[in-house]
Amino acid sequence: MADTEFDAYFLGPYGENADLFEELLTDFMRDHVYWRRNFHPESTPPISTSARYSQEFAGVAARMRRELFALSADLKKSVPWFSPRYVGHMSSDLLMSGLVANIMTTLYNPNNVSDQAAPTTVQKEIEVGFQLARMFGFETETAVRPCAWGHLTSGGTVSNYEGLRNLQALKFYPLALARALERLDLDLGAPGPLKRALPELSQWELVNLSVDMVVELRRAYLSAASQLGPQILHSLREAVRAERLETLGWVDFFEVHPGLKTPVVLAPNTAHYSWPKAMKLLGLGTANLRRVDVDGDMRMSAGDLQVVLDGLKDERRPVLSLVAILGTTEFGTIDPIGDIVAQRERALGAGLYFPIHVDAAWGGYLASIFRQEDGTLVPHEMLKEQFHYFPSDKVYGAFAALGSVESITVDPHKLGYIPYPAGAYVARNSGMIDFVTDKAPYAFEGHLEEQGDLRERLRNLGQYILEGSKPGASAASVHVSHRVLPLHTDAFGKLLKKGVRASEYFYDELHKIADRLGEDIIIDIPFKPDCNLVCLTLNPVKNRSAAGLNRFVQSIYDQMRVDASRPIQVRSFFASSTSLQAGDLSPEQRLTLAEQLGIEPKTFCASPRDLEHDASSLLLIRNTLMNPWLDFEDKGLNYIDRYLLFLEELILAELQSYT
Template sequence: MPAESPLTRHRIDACFLGPYGENDGLLEKLVVEFLRDHVYWRRNFHPEDPPAISTEASRHPDYLAFESRMRRELHQLSAALKRSVPFHSPRYMGHMVSDLLLPGLVAQILTLPYNPNNVSEDSAPVTVDMEVQVGLQLAQMVGYPHDPLQPDCAFGHLTSGGTLANYQALRLALALKAFPVALRAAGVPDLVLPEDDWAAFNLHPGAGTQLLDQWQRWLAGQSSTLRNQWRRRVQEARIEHLGLVEFFARHPTLRVPLVLAPVTAHYSWSKGLKLLGLGRAQMHLLPENGMRLDVDALETILERCQRERQPVLLSVAVLGTTEYGTFDPVDRMLEARERASAAGLGHSVHVDAAWGGYLATVFRNEDGSLRSRAEIARGYNAFPNEEVYSAIAALADTDSITIDPHKLGYLPFGTGAFVCRDHRVTALLSEEADYVFTGAASKSYLERYRGLGQFIPEGSKSGANAAAVFVTHRVLPLNHLHFGRLTRQTILAAEAFHQRATRFAADNQDCVAALVPFQPDSNLVCLALNPRGNGRIAAANAFVRGLHDDMRADPRHPLQLKQFFGSMTTLRAEALGEVEMRRICDALGLDSATLDGEEGNDRIVILRHTLMNPYLIDHENGISYIDLYFEYLQERVRQRLGTIRPGDSSASV
């Protein structure tokens, strides 16, 4: 693996509290400094006001009793939290979480005493602007227009997580899809409207946005009285006003649209369809090809939908699946959408990049332009392959995207994000009439979104989270020279892990078959294992589950007894396809005929490793936790199989 320069390492070393708490002095100094600063702010708000709490209060028995109870509960909380999962440690390779970046952690702690509520500027005059700016920062990272002076500038906001961001994508796509139908139903004059409801409901999102823009301009030119009349008339014809049942009853030639998603899609899509009232039955899962969405299958279903006059709401690409970290072919999905739109089946394309979104930092120059594949590839063994590069490069042409700063952004939980490519469409989400506005100036863009609550699913929300993300992106801009240094470390770790897994398989072939099922696209690597000589999938699964038990957090026992922490996932025939499933079974020596309908035995259980920690390879001390992990795994495998060899000593790691 290529060595990192001391300068690069030291920049990263300042980013975190550290696996050993090495930066405790820095964190303490910052927290104390800004806590004092907050206190001074309170004292100087109106210094003529006398202190409401007397100096003698701290000596009163009731005060002392309250302090005692508070200390007792806080000590108990602190003790209980010691049973928490050690996400900060390089020994943790489990789920999509790691240590927190210091800028975000301190910014959140600093902001919490001010308690801003980002529902509007009235309750968060500072952090609402920060949240809107975060949307622009993320837009630049993925290649969306990010200059508020541009009429088609992107817009983004924070959410509690990727689930709510995906719901917002559904909500926006449906609003845009149904709006042209409402314009026709209202009989708006002077606009060039589609010839019938089918054509109106199936416009390309770009054409739908242009029609919305024309409507806004036409409305702005009317008298106040007419403007209110036409706004009300269109509003009463919209799907958001009528509801799904009445809308489709009034437009009997239309059917409820489908959502096309890969079989590996997160269950949040099912949740979103239920919440929106479309129903889980409208979700059509597409098969995989090489652990990426099968575009041929997508083309087939789009052709069938066009032939059967079945509308499509949006197709979903996943950039970093939860189980495997693989990237769907965003570029080819966009090409399929354009062909379908030309045939009269327009629909949106959304990217669920909750996991992989921040990997785009490696692909961006400081000015936001896209780096060449050759530039990026220097210093890696295989990253990025053509498919990964093409998928990232195509993000700029999608309609919306989900990104989770609380995953690969190393930020506190509660910081998911939704970004749409063209902010003009958010007028359709507003709880209040928002049809007439000007995007001609940067100020008007920011002013518009200071009433953030009317555009987003949530109401009250923490401004401290917005501060955490905004400050982090300012300290570590989202390009390859800054934030990209962190993501680079994780990719290098994944490549080193993959190489070490190959060596592990060769070293232990006498007792176990080991296989990385597919080349990793990102910083998540899976490992399939089967005891040598076993052909039954149930037995292989029991073996891997036993290994996982050795590496999962168990609050009943001290976590320090655990050497490493990992997670597991499964390989399913409906996701892989028969050919891929047979390939993996054959490589592991498993009889695919032993896949049965019994719960747990209709899939292959595998170990999953999320390689987020930038200190997995500790250059300072010459330690590779990846090597230590595979030594530990070898020892656990051989202990379970009763084939301990002389020299196996990883139990002391």
């Protein structure tokens, strides 16, 4: 019998907890109505009790019902993400606590731009930021520097934009500060962490100061200026503002700083498509997104990264950020963040600094597996005892190093089991908010910079973030779910361990099928899974071309994909697909993979010529194993067994018609 510990957390694939769900919704809908009635009970209700009996009222009500029933009918074509028969994209059944909290809060319609518009849910969003920060190993005591901060976004794409925007603001601030001091002929000495006065440093030195040092430098110089009087402090602030990149724009800023080269952003070949979009949005240009090769496990290659860093140091080109991936969208692979952090320290010693932003939109919540209730890391050996393969040394090292990076993107609406939209951005040093603040008198109260407790300052949230108006319902949803199921290994981590174990079981059972059918077809997992996302591909033994492999996989996938033109009930199971690009692999990696799959290496190439046989990518079937009931057994078969049996039947049927 399957573990039932998490049964009460979800509505369930068959609506098994419908009574509880309906009871909660009804209770809180009524509670909301009581709140409206008791706001000012002495007022006369503007809608009379007799209004519902009028012809006009009845007509509106009828149209409303008709359109809502039509919507309900259309929604039945939706993706059945709640079912363990769905192993497609990064969606599953939702935590009932978050779902009810979202619906309930929507009735109040709070706008989390500031606490003027959302006095309750802004505070909950601030607390969510600290909850996530603790899970990643950041400091969350506001009296300690640096203290972390975080907030919710509409999704990982916006969080990635914000991460790059914030690092850009800090990267070029020292140049603006040094020039402002020169313009004012203001000698403040060398306050703060540097031994030399800022104007004495070269451009190269100024753009290679760490995030923590830039935060402390700003505080130190403003403090030194304030000791000379409020007029000096005001003049310095205004002079710095006039010299900043955010004021001048790229063209004028680079004219003021001749010899300074356009910064680059480093990211692996597996990086999400939001990163080229971010380069366009910030005006950096996609040509300055430097790709780092991946190894055979589809993780950023530490060796290639070192080659790239050495070249940039020789070129004297600043690195705005290095983007590491904690769970790639396509493959679920995890970059060696522990090694990358070590490389950053070595590079800093050689005069080149790069802040690290981790795109953990998919894998961020897996950090709860690694974190004990007291905030410390779960020992590696203790974790390994709970799995067959997970976590490898590189994967454990990646999660252990998260507390040393500058910022992290994570999506509660993925492995957090929260309704859309709920992304999040979390940064290790909250001091960066002073570099990105924008104020609007109608939205924010007039707090001066750096006054008050961090939580107090963040209640005017909109002045520090990219988005303006945004739903407080998302904040309530995430906050309540984190309270019900805390972010540590013995609570939320236990839920995610189920998915990791499911992927290990899937991995082993698929190999059994591969052995059984090996005379007719090659069933291959190109790289061992790092988490609960498993990719596989298929190639008939008779086929020797990459294009032929893709046609065969496509024919299998067509019978498992969402098809809006057909009722969802005709599908027994749903999977998703992705592709492995030849251009993202080295020639050696392409050769190894081609031999592994039994295809001619020349047919898998970055620039195909004969489309009948050649292909620039290989089609993969992607399986996301996050549904809580994948291990549920009925008549001796759990849902993974059923899915693999279904897949095997599809393969055998397709082989019969294959020529």
